[in-house]
Each structure stands twice: as structure tokens, then as C-alpha cells.
Amino acid sequence: MQEFKPKIVAFYCSNCASSAASISNKLNLFLPENIKLINVPCTGRIEILHLLKAFENGADMVYVVGCQEDSCQYINGILKLKNRVAYLKNMLEQMGIEPQRLEVFSLYAGKGQDFVNVANEMLTKAKELGPIY
């Protein structure tokens, strides 16, 4: 049997999470393979459709890393996104898709290690859940 290599899509904010990402780079920390990173100006711009399209096109896991709730440059982008994620998780469950396949994380700008940690967390979860289809 072929080994399951999960396809993971990660959206990340160009402010806090992006800086965490670059620090992780400097620290020579590497993300697991098969993670497709998509940089967005603010997580508040990510719509339900963007997340759904990732699943529709074969992602096993989708997650978003954004700012702390009180430090969004656009005031409340991450909060808006969190509301949408909660809504979509409920929808996924009704669709027969495990809601754990979708997550959102708030990171501090300086925490490069955390950026790698959430990626590994999603990878572990993906392996537990198995392929989406």
C-alpha cells in the first residue's frame, strides 16, 4: 500500500504569521513537505469559498494562521475569519467531512517555532484522519 501523503493548504497573514514564517526560516526550521502556503494580506479577506475550493480541489487539510485577536492591523480581520471558520466547520460536519480538517491559529509575530509547530500538528492530524476522499 502506498504511504498517505496528505495535501495541506495553509493560508497565512502577511503581517504576524508572515514574520513568524520568516523567523522560522532564519532559524532553519523547515515545514513538512506537501504544505502549500498561500500568503494573504489579511486573514479577514479569506472567504468561505476560498476554504471550500481548497477542499474541493483535493486538500486533505486546510488551515489559516493569523494574528492575535487584539493585534490585527485591520482591526478585526482574524475575528471575522474565525466566525467564518466556525460556520464552515458546522457545514463540513453536515457534509460528512470531519470538521478537524479545518483549523485557524493565532500566532505571535516573533514565534517562528510556533509556525512550524502548527504545520506539524496539522500533518499529524491529517495522518490520523486519513485521506479526505
Place this chain on the structure above:
Amino acid sequence: MTEYKSGSNLEKVLKAGHFAFTGECGPPRGANVEAVRKKAQHLKGCVDAVNVTDNQTAVVRMSSWSACLILKEEGLDPNFQMVCRDRNRLAMQSDILGVSAHGIKNMLCLSGDHQRFGDHPEAKNVYDIDSIQLISMVKKMRDEGKFLNGEQIDVPPKLFIGAACNPFAEPLEFRVYRLAKKIEAGADFIQTQCIYNMDRFREFMKRVVDMGLHEKCYILAGITPLKSVGMARYMATQVPGMEVPEELIKRLKGAGKGKAAEEGIKIAVEQIQELREMEGVAGVHLMAIEWEHRVPEIAKLAGMLPRPKVE
């Protein structure tokens, strides 16, 4: 000979100038005739008329008119309650004719609690007409002998028309005007929501007297004895438009364990005695909820016995 609108016992007592004393009977949640008769026995001789509720709090019960008939058999003067929630104008008018045909002579017109509180919250409500329009309709049927549509009635109903008033509900400044509207619509008597704040009721009655409303209509003040501190708290917090002063709750608490009920009765008796002296108040409506057996005692302590007999 006195001209009566319906000649009910309540009307006779009020017209003769006596201080009226009315009671209440909630029909059972079933076809339990004995339950009604038992309540009737407690009330008999103690009150001038007995209100029979119409699916009160939007919970299904034996129909008001049928429980009224049982009370009538027991020698009481029933006050048929009708709410606007469950019937359209056709059903209302036919029931009005029906109760009158069976010799029921008092009727209380109410909006009714919304069904969302009740035991069938999924029900469709009616609210074809409102309580003030219902009062006008009964008056038109009785005095003009006409249905709401203007057509002639073959033997009009004879009913002494009642309405409710909540002096404590908001907006407060409008409540006396709404009472005036009900009187203008044709209410012969008013029964108020239960009163706990006597100071505020006195102020309300002063406005009623200033506007001369007490001369156009008999106003009966509502009293519900408090059975416990819990009930007082419930009334204060859960019943819209109800105000229970903190000192009353303190008094009930101060009575000590197992004695709150006695204190509640004592408070009710004092209220009745005070209301008796209040200008514009023509009587008291005692709503002893599921406490009918304590009515004789309250009536006696309040000096309401014996009840007058007017021929």
C-alpha cells in the same frame, strides 16, 4: 325597577352600591367535572362572581364556557373569559351567543397570553380582532342587536361586559388612557392585574378618579395572595408588568419557616381592607391561583362575608 344590562349577580351587586368581591377558577387540564365542582364549593357564598379563564397562559384546558356551565349548575355567577388569541370574529360571536343562550351573564374580554408561552408554542395564533375591538363587538351585539358586520341578531346576547387593566405595565403614562379606551369601547366593569404596590395603585386610581372614569365603569382591584417567597420572586421577575415591592418580600421572609403563606394571606386581607376605602374602587377581584380553598378564610378575614343578596 332597575334596568340591567344582563342582570348578572355581579351587575346587581355593583348597581346596588355594594363593594363587590369576585373570585377565579382555572378549569382543569382534562374533562374532570368533579375538579370544577370542588373548586365551586370553596367559592360558593364567598364571592359575587367567578372568572373562568380561557386557556390561561396559553395552556390547553377545559373550555371556559363549559366550566362556566358547571359553575352555574353549582349556583355561582360565572364570568366567562374570552381571549383574542384562539378565535376569529366568527368563532367569537358564535360563542358569545352560545354562552348567553345558556344563561351566562358576565364576560371578560382579553387579548390573551401569546401562545409562545404555552404548551403548544407551534400553534398558529389568530388575533383577528384585539381586546378593545372585542369589547365593542360584544356591546354592539348586546345593545344594537347587530353582528360585527351590521346584520341583525335574532335575540341578542345579554352580557355584563368586563375588561382587564394592568396599571403597572409600561408605558405607564398611557395605561390610564388605555383604560379609558376600554370604557369608551363599552366595558361595564374592569378587573385589574394583581396589585402589590399599593402606593402606585393609589396614584393610578387618583388619575382614574380625576378623569371621572370610575363613574362610567366599575373598577375591581386585582389581588393575588402570595403563597411563598418563591412565588413573590417569580411574580416580581417573571411576570411582565408586575411589580412586587421588596418590603413585601422581606415581610414574607420575616414570617419564618412555614409561615409565609399565612403572612401572604394577612397581606392580602390588609390590601382588601385598604382598597375598600380607596376612592373609585368598586370591588376586589381575588385571584387565588390554585388556592380556591383558602378563599372563604380570606373573605372572612377581610370582612367580605356575608355576600349581599340583591333581588
Place this chain on the structure above:
Amino acid sequence: MIVAEAKPIKEILEMIDGFNKILVVGCKGCVTVCNVGGAKEVAILASAIRIAKKKKGKDVEVGEITLERQCDPEYIEELRNIVQNYEAIVSLACGVGPQFISERYPEIRVFPGVNTRFMGGAIEHGVWAERCAGCGQCVIHYFGGMCPIARCSKSLMNGPCGGSNHGKCEVSPEIDCIWDKIVRKMMAQGRLDELLKIRPPKSWLTARDGGPRKMVREELVK
């Protein structure tokens, strides 16, 4: 506008279980404005259907189209050359849309994708409230510009009832007592005398109670 809300996706999936060629039809009218049935929501539903069907191992074709309006036959006509490619339609318009579609194309199964709630407007972003009951005989000018038919839980013409509670309705603290507002506004405007008039029973002939309604304007009929 007519305010609608999305049906739970589970309910929609149950409706279309057994169909593998599905067309999701949106409407650019009211349901676009209340964020439930425009092009965006069509795309979301279509994507969700694809994912759910794929999860069940089904090969589906889900089409997306958003019409100018679903309450005008001329726009429904735009589906003419498309419908034959599908087995079922999910309409995201108010209750009018799916009926117009199924009248026009009797051979195809049509399902409602939204629950039509009421006639109202947005009182803030994401919050809508009822304003009109469509009784067919507007009387709001008697009541300070507020409709007691739609906005009083008991549709009282001579309110407020005894259940008015600090400006809220006895039914729920979430509901404003409209009669409280009417009384306060009318008194502030010095129009107490108008409120003292007894409003007679309303004729419901022009409301739904008079049977399903139809309106003909001769000057517009071709």
C-alpha cells in the same frame, strides 16, 4: 426586501440525494442583498455539493448560474437551453423563484435552497428585522409610522397589551414592544388624541386571509 436564510446544507444534500447533475440557481434580487442567494452563495453551495458528493464516491456535475431575478418569466427563460443538461435544480431565491422555475420547466425537479423568512430590512450588518406583513391595506400612518400588524406579536390595533415589559414584548426580550414605541413617539409628537381613537377591526380581505392574491394593472397589461 424579502429576507431569506440558507437551509442547512444537510437538508439540501438529503433533497438532492440520488441526483448527480445539479444546477444551482441564484438570484440577483433580494437574496443577493441579504447574502443568501447571490452568485457568491451559489458558488459556495455548488462547491459544498461537489465535496459532499465526492466524499460519498459520487461523480457529480454541479452547474452554477445567477439570474437577474427569479420572479420574472423573462429571466427564468434564460435557463431554457441549460435545464436539459441537469436532473435537478436548487434555487437560492425566495419561495417565488423555485415556483416560477418549476412552472416554466415542469420536466425538471426543483428544490428550495433557502427558507424565506419575512419582508424586512437590515438593521445592522448581518441582522435583519421584519417590518411588513403584506396585509394589503397599509395603516402605519395611524401608528407613528410603525406597523403593529407586522411588529406587535398580537397584531393589536389598540395596544399596548399588559405584557409590555420595559419596552420589550412579553414573548421575548429580543422583541421590541412596538406599541411602547408607538405610544412614546405619538405622545412626543403631541398626537395622544389620535391614539385615543378606537381603531375598528381590520378587514383581512386584502391579506392572505382573503385567499391567494393576484394583482392586475390594466394600464400595464399588453
